[in-house]
Amino acid sequence: MSEKLHTLTKKDYSSGSDVKWCAGCGDFAVLTQVQKVLAEIGRPPEEYAFISGIGCSSRFPYYMGTYGYHTIHGRALAVATGTKTFNPDLSVWVAMGDGDSISIGGNHFIHTIRKNLDIVCIVIDNQIYGLTKGQFSPTSIKGQVTKTSPSGKRSLPMDPVALALGAGVNFVARTIDRRPKQLAEVLHKAYEHKGFSLVHVLQNCIIFNNGAHDDITNKETRDEHSLILVDGEPMIFGKNKDKAIVLEGLNPKVVNRNFVDESQILIHHERAKEPGLALLLASMRAGKFAGSKTVEKFPIPMGVLRNVEEETYDSITTEQVEKSIALKGKGDLQSMLNSGDTWEIN
Amino acid sequence: MNQVAKDHVVIRFAGDSGDGMQLTGSQFTNSSALTGTDIVTLPDYPSEIRAPAGTIDGVSGFQMQFGSQKVNTPGDYPDALVAMNPAALKANIQDLARDGYVLLDIDAFTERNIDKAGYVENPISRKSLFDKKAYSIPITSQTLEALKDFDIPKKAKERCKNFFTLGILFWIYDLSSDFNIKWLKKKFAKKPIIAEANIKVLKEGMIYAQNSSMFQAQYKIHSAPLEKGTYRNVSGNQATGLGLVTAAERAGLKLFLGSYPITPATEILQEITRHKNFGTKTTQSEDEIGGICSAIGASWAGAFACTTTSGPGLALKSEALGLAVITELPLVIVNVQRGGPSTGLPTKTEQADLLQAMYGRNGEAPMPVIAAKSPADCFHQAIEAGRIALKYMTPVILLTDGYLGNGSEAFKIPKVNDLPDLTVKFRTDKDNYQAYARNPETLAREWVKPGTPGLMNRVGGLEKDFLTGAVSHDPKNHDKMVRIRQEKVDNIANDIQDLEVFGDQEGGEVLVIGWGSTYGSIRNKVQKYREEGKSVSHAHITHINPFPKNTLEVMKKFKKVVIAEMNLGQLDKLIRAKYIIETISLNKIQGKPFTENEIAEVVDELL
Numbered sequence: 023m024s025e026k027l028h029t030l031t032k033k034d035y036s037s038g039s040d041v042k043w044c045a046g047c048g049d050f051a052v053l054t055q056v057q058k059v060l061a062e063i064g065r066p067p068e069e070y071a072f073i074s075g076i077g078c079s080s081r082f083p084y085y086m087g088t089y090g091y092h093t094i095h096g097r098a099l100a101v102a103t104g105t106k107t108f109n110p111d112l113s114v115w116v117a118m119g120d121g122d123s124i125s126i127g128g129n130h131f132i133h134t135i136r137k138n139l140d141i142v143c144i145v146i147d148n149q150i151y152g153l154t155k156g157q158f159s160p161t162s163i164k165g166q167v168t169k170t171s172p173s174g175k176r177s178l179p180m181d182p183v184a185l186a187l188g189a190g191v192n193f194v195a196r197t198i199d200r201r202p203k204q205l206a207e208v209l210h211k212a213y214e215h216k217g218f219s220l221v222h223v224l225q226n227c228i229i230f231n232n233g234a235h236d237d238i239t240n241k242e243t244r245d246e247h248s249l250i251l252v253d254g255e256p257m258i259f260g261k262n263k264d265k266a267i268v269l270e271g272l273n274p275k276v277v278n279r280n281f282v283d284e285s286q287i288l289i290h291h292e293r294a295k296e297p298g299l300a301l302l303l304a305s306m307r308a309g310k311f312a313g314s315k316t317v318e319k320f321p322i323p324m325g326v327l328r329n330v331e332e333e334t335y336d337s338i339t340t341e342q343v344e345k346s347i348a349l350k351g352k353g354d355l356q357s358m359l360n361s362g363d364t365w366e367i368n
Numbered sequence: 369m370n371q372v373a374k375d376h377v378v379i380r381f382a383g384d385s386g387d388g389m390q391l392t393g394s395q396f397t398n399s400s401a402l403t404g405t406d407i408v409t410l411p412d413y414p415s416e417i418r419a420p421a422g423t424i425d426g427v428s429g430f431q432m433q434f435g436s437q438k439v440n441t442p443g444d445y446p447d448a449l450v451a452m453n454p455a456a457l458k459a460n461i462q463d464l465a466r467d468g469y470v471l472l473d474i475d476a477f478t479e480r481n482i483d484k485a486g487y488v489e490n491p492i493s494r495k496s497l498f499d500k501k502a503y504s505i506p507i508t509s510q511t512l513e514a515l516k517d518f519d520i521p522k523k524a525k526e527r528c529k530n531f532f533t534l535g536i537l538f539w540i541y542d543l544s545s546d547f548n549i550k551w552l553k554k555k556f557a558k559k560p561i562i563a564e565a566n567i568k569v570l571k572e573g574m575i576y577a578q579n580s581s582m583f584q585a586q587y588k589i590h591s592a593p594l595e596k597g598t599y600r601n602v603s604g605n606q607a608t609g610l611g612l613v614t615a616a617e618r619a620g621l622k623l624f625l626g627s628y629p630i631t632p633a634t635e636i637l638q639e640i641t642r643h644k645n646f647g648t649k650t651t652q653s654e655d656e657i658g659g660i661c662s663a664i665g666a667s668w669a670g671a672f673a674c675t676t677t678s679g680p681g682l683a684l685k686s687e688a689l690g691l692a693v694i695t696e697l698p699l700v701i702v703n704v705q706r707g708g709p710s711t712g713l714p715t716k717t718e719q720a721d722l723l724q725a726m727y728g729r730n731g732e733a734p735m736p737v738i739a740a741k742s743p744a745d746c747f748h749q750a751i752e753a754g755r756i757a758l759k760y761m762t763p764v765i766l767l768t769d770g771y772l773g774n775g776s777e778a779f780k781i782p783k784v785n786d787l788p789d790l791t792v793k794f795r796t797d798k799d800n801y802q803a804y805a806r807n808p809e810t811l812a813r814e815w816v817k818p819g820t821p822g823l824m825n826r827v828g829g830l831e832k833d834f835l836t837g838a839v840s841h842d843p844k845n846h847d848k849m850v851r852i853r854q855e856k857v858d859n860i861a862n863d864i865q866d867l868e869v870f871g872d873q874e875g876g877e878v879l880v881i882g883w884g885s886t887y888g889s890i891r892n893k894v895q896k897y898r899e900e901g902k903s904v905s906h907a908h909i910t911h912i913n914p915f916p917k918n919t920l921e922v923m924k925k926f927k928k929v930v931i932a933e934m935n936l937g938q939l940d941k942l943i944r945a946k947y948i949i950e951t952i953s954l955n956k957i958q959g960k961p962f963t964e965n966e967i968a969e970v971v972d973e974l975l
Contacts, residue, residue: 037824037826039838066821067824068818068819068820068821068822068823068824069819070818071669071818073665076829083826083828084826084828084839086826087824088824089818089819089824089825089826090824090825090826090827090828091665091668091695091826091827091828092826092827092828092829092830093661093664093691093828093829094661094687094688094690094691094829097657097658097661097688100653100654100657100658100661100662100665101661101662101664101665101668102665103626103651103653103658103661103662103665104624104626104651104661104662104663104664104665104666104667104668104669104671104673105665105666105668105669105818106665107624107649107651107662107666108622108624108649108665108666108669108670108671108673109669109670109817109818109819111819112669112818112819129654129655129658130654130657130658130661132654133653133654133658339649339651342644343644343645343647343648343649345644346644346645347644347645347647349645350645351645352645352646353613353617353643353645353646353647353648355613355614355617355618355784356783356784358610358613358614358643358646359610359614359781359782359784360598360600360781362600362601363398363401363402363547363600363601364598364599364600364781365401365402365404365598365599365600366597366598366599367404367591367594367595367596367597367599368596
C-alpha cells in the first residue's frame, strides 16, 4: 500500500476468497461493515491481525485482506493475548461466535477482559451452534427446541454483555446484523477505544435459528422491543416514542412517557465512571426474551453501554520492559550468565 | 585435630517444612562449591506447603553430594543426616549409609514430638531402634543461649537454629563461613539485627563443634579436577530459564513466555520474568491452554515463544500443540515431568510423559522431542530446542523433570560467543510469496511477521494447500501434507549429534541406554563396572524424536541392550518399535531416580 498512495477502499481489506457462509447469513453484514470501517479508518491492511476460533463466524479472517489466524475452538482471545502483548503496534481484532466466546472459551473471555488487552472483540451471537448443524448454545433461550434439546433447553441463557461487565469490561456495545449503520458506528468507537472493546452483534442464522431476533428486526415490532442508546439522551423507545425507562428502586421500569415527568427518565451516559448504569442496562436482556419466568420483559438496549478507559495490559507490559531497561541497562547475556555467586577453577 | 581426606560426601538435611532445610542445604552447597568441589543437590519436599509440624508428612529434605571428583548425582545413601526433629529422623534414617552418622537436635526430641513422629519410645535411648552413630546436640537451647543478649522475639531466635547446625557442619568439613556471612548481611540488609543474630549463631556452632570432644576428626574434600572456567550453581529450572533467554538473544529475537504456574515447573516462569531488560515479555495466563495459545499468538507475531509446564499441563495443551504443528510456527514447550497420572506426585520425579510428548495429539502431529540430562544441561538443551524450533519452524518439546528442575549442580558458564548462532531471517520480499513454500533443505516454511507490507496471509488449523497455504480439503493434498510434516521432523536427524558411547566403542557385553535425568546414576554405576573391568557401557539419548542416525548401529555392537527409565518402558517401546531389536527394560517408578544398586540388580544378571 505504501508505494502507491491511493484512497483505501473496502476492497483493500478483502482477501478475495469466496465467502462460504450460507446465502442470507447475518455474518455477511458484519464482514461488510468491518471492511468498510477499516477503509474509513485508513490504516494499511498489513497493520491488522484478525484472529478467530472455531465456528461459522470464525471463518472471518479468511475473508479479510489482512493478516489472519484461524485458531482452535475457544482460544482466539488467548492467541490474541500473545499477539497483541508481543506486538502492541498491531491492531488486533477477534471474531468469534457465542459458543466460541462464552462456552468453550469462557475462561479466556473473562480473563482477557480482566487484563484489558487493547483489542476489538466481535462476538457474533446467533444463539445456536450453526457449524455443527443446530445444537443449543449458551445464549439460546430457555425452552428453545434444538437437536440436542428436543424437549426444550433446560437453562436460561447467559448474556455476553452482562458477563463482560461482570468481568470488568471498559467498552461494550450491542448491535445487530440488521442495523448496518449502528454496527459501523459501534465498530468505529470500538476501534478508537483503548482497551478491550466488546462488540456484541446479534445475528440471524438463517438455517438453524431463523427469526431468533424477529422481535427486534421486524418493522412491526422492533421499535417496541429495542432501546437505542444515545449518549447524553433520555432512554425513550416505541414506535411513537411513547415509552421510557425510569428507575424504580434499584430496577429499571418501562413507563408510558406521557405519564411521567421528563426529568424522571433515565439518561444514558456511556462514559459514566461507575459501571452501575451499564449493568442495569445489561440486566434488561435477562427478561422474558431469554425465557425467564421471573424477570420482566424489557426492550433490548442497543448501542454503546459503556465506554471508559483504563491502562491496558499490553501497554503496561511494554512499560515494565522499558522501565527494566532504564533501571538495569539493556540486557547483556554474558553478565546475566555470570551473575550470582561464581567461582573460578584454574 | 585429625584431618581425614574424603573423595565425596553425601549430606541430607531434614526437618519440618518450616525449618529452613532447603536454605541450610543450599548455603552449605554454595560454601563447598566455592572451594572447588563438584556439587549436585536435590531438594525433597512434601507437596503440602506446611503439613502439620512434627509429623512425617511435614518433613522436608535437601540432599547434596560434594566431591573431589565429578559426582554426577546427589548420592544414593547419605553419609550424614541432619535431623531437626524425631519425624525427620524417622523418615530418613533407613537411607543412611552403613557407616554414616546422624546429627540431631536433642531439644526437639520431646515426648510430644516423639509421639507425633510415630515412635513408641525415644529412638535415641533405644539401641535396638537406632543403631547408627549419632551426635545429639542441644541445637535449640544452644541457639537461644547464644542469643540471650539479643532483643528479638524468642520465635525469631529459634529460627536461627539452622545456622547453628550449619556452623557445626562447616567445622566438620573444614569450610569457611565467609560466604554465608556475606550472604546474611545482604539478605537482611534491612534487618541488620537478624543478620547479626544468624552470624552469631553460625559462629557459635563452629565453636561448639570445635570445643566439644564429640567429633574425632575433620573431613576434607579437596577441589575436583573440573574444566577450567567460571562456575556457578544452577538448578535445572533456573538453567532452563537462562537457556531460553539466551536462545532468544542468539536468534536476535525477543522472548515471549506464556505460562501457568504448576509444580515443579513454576520457577522457569519466575526466572524469565526477572529478565525483562532483554525485552522479554511473560504472561501468567488464566490456564494452561492460555499459556500455550498466547505463546502461539506471539510466535505468529515474530517472537521466540515458549510455554513451560508439567505433565497435567501438557495434557491440557495438546490441542494447541497440533495448531502449532499445522501452522508450522516455532515454539518451545518445556515439560518438567512429575509423577502421574492425573495429579499424581506433584513434587516427585518421573519420566512417564515421554509417550505423551511423542504422540499426545490428535491426528498425525509429529514434533521433535529432546531431553536434558542434568541441571546444567537444561541450559544447553533449552538452546538446542530453540535452535530446532527456529530452523525448522516447528514446535519442540523439551523434557526435563522434577529431579532436574529442583536439583542443582556446578554449571560452567559458557562464553556467549561460543554458543550457537541462531539468527533468524524473516521474509519481507513481496514477490512470489507463497505461505507454505518450503526451504528445500530444512523443509521449513518462511516466517512472515504480521505488519510486513504486501505479505498479508491467513493461516489456521484447517489443512493447508501444499504451496499457497489456502484451506484445502483435497485428499491428495492432505496425504502430501501429512507426509511432509513427518519428513520435516525426520530430517532433523541429519542435523543432530551422533549417539556417543561411554565405554566400549567397538561394542561389548552390555549397553545401558538412558535418557533425561537418569544420566548421573547410570554413568556412576557404569563407571564402577568399568573400574572392575566389566564390559558395561553407557549411551544417553538427548534427541528422542528423531533419534540420532547411528542409534541402531550403536545398539547392534552390544550383546545386551538395557534401557533404564523411570516409567514402565516408554523409550523401550519407541526403540523396539522403530528398530525391532531385543532389549531389556529396567524400570523404577518411585518418585526417585535409580540407585546404583537398582541398576546392578538388572545388569549383574547379564554379566
